[in-house]
Amino acid sequence: MIAGIDIGSTTTKAVLRDNNEIVSMIRTKALDPITSATGILGKMLFEGNIPLSRIERISITGAGSSKIDGDIFNIPTIKVDEITAIGKGGMYLSGVDDIIITNIGTGTAIIEANRNNITHIGGTGIGGGTILGLSKRMLGTADIENIVTMARGGNLHVVDLLVGDIVDSGISFLNKDSTASNFGKMLDTAGQEDIAMAIINLVYQVIGVMSVFAVKSRNKNVISFTGNGSTNEIGKKILIAIATMYEMEFNFPENPEYATALGAALI
Template identity: 45%
Template sequence: MKQSKIIGIDIGGSTTKIVGYEDDRIFGPFLVRATDPIASVYGAFGKFLNANALKIEDIQRVMVTGVGASYIKDRIYSIPTGKVDEFRAIGRGGLFLSNRDKAIVVSMGTGTACVYADQTDVRHMGGTGIGGGTLLGLSNRMLNVRNFDDIINTAEGGNLTHVDLNIGDITRDILVGLPPETTASNFGKISDLASKADIAMGIINLVFQTIGMIAVFASKADRVNQIVLTGTLSSVPQARAIFDGISRLYHVDFIIPEDAEYATAAGAALAYTRGLPFAEIS
């Protein structure tokens, strides 16, 4: 078999994501949850080979990125291995999956990072500590719900009018550009009658509205209206409606591409195939 497959691995604080890359497409994306970065890499790699009926000798190269990549000091199973700057991987992966030439790419993980990316440049613009860690932490403290999927399920049917203070609650005037349903204060109107679903939806709304506004500010600074959303939080089903609301207010285009969770891993693999800078691990 031709040795042409590149493996991209994004090693995060709590999850490790892996994709294969060949013939200008990604294949076999999946993630494993583990707190030990080295164990998670080797576990993910083994499962990836098994799931895709591959052998070690089928792999041309492994490219790693993410906060946990600093722990990788040796080649993965003696395969040539490189380390890619995480912001470069975020930008390249976001553009590739969204089929865009230029965009603000937002990586929504434990925290959130925003990068500007085009075909020649990737630049970190900033970010926020608000992200998946916030979602889990607040849900744990306020709802005694600790599992990511359980938070999403708990929020089903939640009513934000029992939690958030809106513009229409504080003024009868018509404010140009701010319809009455616009949030004035997250959790600013929480009621004693608010259900667990209402509170869970309020937490999700707070996290995504904050991320959305950070992304809007970044897009305005660089005059780029295309915002590509990537990372673990891109799979939250309630996200789309929240970002659609921000899009209508600020005339930006939020894009959630297929396999958005794996954009950074894809970007790591692309760094090698596109001849971008990386550090060789010997």
Template identity: 30%
Template sequence: MLHIGVDAGGTLVKIACEHEDGAISFRKFRSSDLTQAAEWVDAQPLRGNLCLTGGKAGLFQALIRREAGHVIEFEATCSGAKWLLCREGIALPSFLLTNVGTGTSIHYVDEHTHYRVGGTGVGGGTILGLSALTTGIDDFEEIVRLAAAGSRDDIDLTVGHIYEGATPPIPGELTASNFGRWLQTGGSRRKEDVLASVIGLVGETVATVSVHAAGQSGAACVLYIGSSFVRNELLRRVVAGYTELRGSRSLTLPDGEFSGAVGALLSARNADAQVPLACGPEGR
């Protein structure tokens, strides 16, 4: 192993490794298993550098034997996202980066600069917490699997529901009130439906905040990253649908949830040699 970048987040620890042959591989641990993640990193025969980022980077450093470099989370996330875009052959003059992690953080990024535009406490942690609270299900994969089979019709109130029989001034399929129909219809208690509405609430909130931020910053495209999107087709669909309805372009990336870890890996590598980590096919 050459270099390792670690993004120790509020829920998951993401690790990006550069191998001797230039290949990049990824690995994930739960943040509640931080010791296990630290033991794994300690066990790697590392020829190069280790760099950490994320809110739990300090805790992670305390658990490992070697002294690691540190890079600011937003710095790492933005540089890693740029690298992943480049790997996909996507060139964007500027974009908004919305990281739906435990919470949601939004950044403006262009060739020369990046800055935090804002965020919302509604994010992946909300998916887990609200799902557990309403249905008792706390496993992310099960939440996502069940939500995919759900219907929001008896839970969420649309503009069309309010304008019943009349022509609404805005598209009738837009959500007027998340969970707002639940009392009116006697409500569905089907776990699938409740979970679909939880994901709808998170997706629509994140997309709404993002399109407003995109409008203010002049970015034409919103790149959505974070583990909340992992195998979560429903969240992707909700977010893309709303973002595009509001006139922005929506994008997700393979391995987008590893942006912070890739950014940390880039820092680990730059500390050693002034050679940029290739992002073309040979850098995969």
């Protein structure tokens, strides 16, 4: 069996592969890299009642993997480049082998992947971490569940400047409800719920538009989203609105938070 461990900036994910079958996928909070890697491996083996001797290789990836040198528990341990892991995992999860993948983690990376090549196109520091950081200061909570619950009752029109606020008709392909400026209106009457919605909207609009530009620059029209940030239901709706606006296809595979760990286990 091969264990793939993704020690991300915020969470650690692990998958276990037995030949062509994925037998386990689990995640935990990220602690220090060694505790994260050994802890998640131990949990996965314990819960699956699998002896350590069955593990032939461990593939580690993610930001924290740079802090781990040598073998874990005397099992051959290799480091897998995170971009390669996202590319491989994204192709596996989406079932498409010529694709653009946007991985929404603490930050966001955009990757082009096919069977011969995996390239890091670029990315943005806007990601899940941005939602938590801005919410901590502006809403007094950095709990993603609380933030999402608050956002459900929010009204963007009191925080964002919309195209309809500045012109009578649309502009180019933008209609009156399109965003002219995120946080560009910010009425004094805006409440916590409205701000929560506006923070999420800002993050996913930026990621969505960057993904569209990446895809256009590579003459493709399908993007798959991976990473924990891609599981956000409000975020998905915002991304789909961007896809519709730019006439693109956005794809949301299952188990997206495991893409990087899966990619490592597949190498």
